Amino acid sequence: MADALEAVHLPRRLRLRLTRNGLTVVPVTQAHLMTQRRIANQIETRAPGWVPIGEFKIVPRREGYSPEPDVSALPESEWNSGKSEFDEGHLPFVVEVVSPESRNRDYSTEPDHYALRGIPAYLVVDVLSARWTLLTRPEDGVYRHEESGAFGDEIRIPVADQTLTLDSSQFVRI
Template identity: 65%
Template sequence: MTVADEGSDGLREQLRLPRNMRLRLTGNGLTLVPVTGAHWTTRRRIENQIEERLPGWQPVGGFAVTPPREGHSPEPDASAVPSDRFKPGDSKIMEDQLPFVVEVVSPESEGRDHSTKADHYAMRGIPAYLVVNVLTARWTLLTLPENDGYQHSESGKFGEEIRIPVGDQTLVLDSSTFMRV
């Protein structure tokens, strides 16, 4: 999980992290991790597709999911909120406004992205969770959160369409545009 509590913003400013690094709170404490070009490019391409293919929704990224649970407010790489609820000045979004979240895998986060984060997002009742693995050129979509876990899973390789249910619409992502490390 990325550090996302009230004191972390000040800590980040004091540390003056490079743009290609993130500070993560893991079971081992605070960890400084690199973010690859493939990660940034894939995230941007997902957000662009959300904007182009999901009318009435605003792509969002770099926000904290609230309320904190188990002491954490995760920061997914991408999601969408209804356009009429989008507030450009907010850096936090309530979990019940998120129809899905996306995590783009980094070398240090691969295990957490597929297990810990999946359990955490399901516990929050977020309807769909997409893991985009730029290390293996594969994706996994988890849906139907129940009992702190997702009940349905489908996976594929880059190049295949990803169909994410969003309210009464379906967001279709073209994974051939995703970048591999």
């Protein structure tokens, strides 16, 4: 099924996602795209030694599934311009920007996938409600710590030996 998914071609304004519940067509809003870009820009300027990445799959596949977060970062030494899949062990955090279709999955299903992989932090940026939630400290497949706030608040994400501070006032609300 995952191989068939890669062979399907859709207009750029749509994405096809394989989840535990099957295939889902995801419309991509301008708020989603702009917020994703602004997060990547902040990673690039505020996290020395790290490269922002997007439009990629996390490997290895687990339970037949490879998550595709909206944004993350890699150490410069691990970044490869020819790759579209990156190992979970190199990701200090992942970000999902909520779409109308993805809201339930971003809050209830994706945290399990990322915590099970041991990804240290998971940030949900909800452009529908203008709020964010940061989950950290994965243990036994569950994040043990949660912080949340409104757009305008600073978000502090631990990234290896530094802290990435995101300015959420730059995020766009629908």
